[in-house]
Amino acid sequence: MFTADNMRFLLELSRTGRIADTARRLGVDQTTVSRKISRLEKDTGIRLFDRGTSGWQLTEAGRRLLPYAESVESTLLAALDETLSASSGSLTGTVRILTPDGFGAFVLVPGLGAVRAEHPDLFTELLTSTAHDVLTGRDFDIAVTLERPSPRSVVVRKLANYDLRLYASRQYLANQKKITSRDDLRKHTIIWYVDAFLDVEPLRILDALLPECRAHIQTNNITGHYQAVKHGIGIAPLPSYIGAFDDDLVPVLNDEFLAQRTYWLVVPRELTRLARVRAITDLLYSIVKNNPELRAAR
CATH class of the missing domain: 3.40.190.10 (Periplasmic binding protein-like II)
Known part of the structure; x- marks a missing residue:
């Protein structure tokens, strides 16, 4: 019989892509998950998943059914949410x-x-x-x-929209020659993300704003950038919602280096x-x- 409960198993398996993970999230054994999916495929008369090396993937027919499974979940969650609240x-x-x-x-x-x-x-x-x-x-x-x-x-x-600006600590700038142009930055320690792992296009800004300038210190999180700047190690692009609220930090080149995101x-x-x-x-x-x-x- 085509049931909302079986649709729940389709939804979770589409999210996890793995029988074991789906079973764990739903609090059942793996055999139950397999049985529920097989039952749903038998009731609909179509194959809903392809199994490959990367896990279980929805077929085109399964993708067409997915919004209805999400609608069932949404209705149940909303009802439970309102009742508990x-x-x-x-x-x-x-x-x-x-x-x-x-x-x-x-x-x-x-x-x-x-x-x-x-x-x-x-x-x-x-x-x-x-x-x-x-x-x-x-x-x-x-x-x-x-x-x-x-x-x-x-x-x-x-x-929200926000600005990325260059920041350095007062301590760092006090021990360096005055920075008046982007060319001057070539002589300074630049801090940014790890190139090999930076796949978010809005953050790939160094090549555009500082051509041929490679970051000397690279870390994969902005807290690392902030700590490196605050301890006087070098200069980094930081969101102004971080840099502007720290009195130890100073904008470098003001609006000459500015990225709006x-x-x-x-x-x-x-x-x-x-x-x-x-x-x-x-x-x-x-x-x-x-x-x-x-x-x-x-």
Whole structure:
């Protein structure tokens, strides 16, 4: 019989791509997962998954069925969300948030106190990453990204615009000759991401703004850039929402080195009706609105 429960197994297997991971997430054994998928394929009369070396992948027919599975999940989650919230008087459950490391550590985390105070039974999980394919697993409730994803199964809105500027510490600049042009930077220690692992196009800025200038110190997260600059090791592009609030740091070359970038807010379409997801979304826009170095893009 074609059931909503079997659709739940299709949805989870499409997300994990592996029987074992799906079984673990649903709290069943692997045989149950296989049986549910086989039952669904028998009921529909079509093959819904191809199994390859990289795991289980939806067929074209499976992809056509996926939005209906997401709709079933969305309805059930919304009903549960409203019931629990009404009975407890505050929001409950967990919201998993995926963000670039700079935004997560320097903007979002300091603002989580407000939602914690209002909803003490709501749990938040923050994962930070600056990579091109962070959304492919769909293992998140809300994501903030530097690249605008395809809106096929997610709702995408602009969250904020921000500036990347060059910063150095006062200590570093006091011991160096005055920097008056980009050419002068060739004689200085530049700090940036690891070239081999930087696949996010909006952050590939050194070649454009500092041609033929290779970063001497490379680390794959912005907290490392900030710490290196703060300890007087060299000069790095930093978001102004980090550099402008540290009195030890000074902009270098002002507007001659300036990159304007955008953060996008991404929510899986089936989760947009959840009260706890809406609460965190509202929090993000409130944080942006109150930060003078972020320009609201709502």
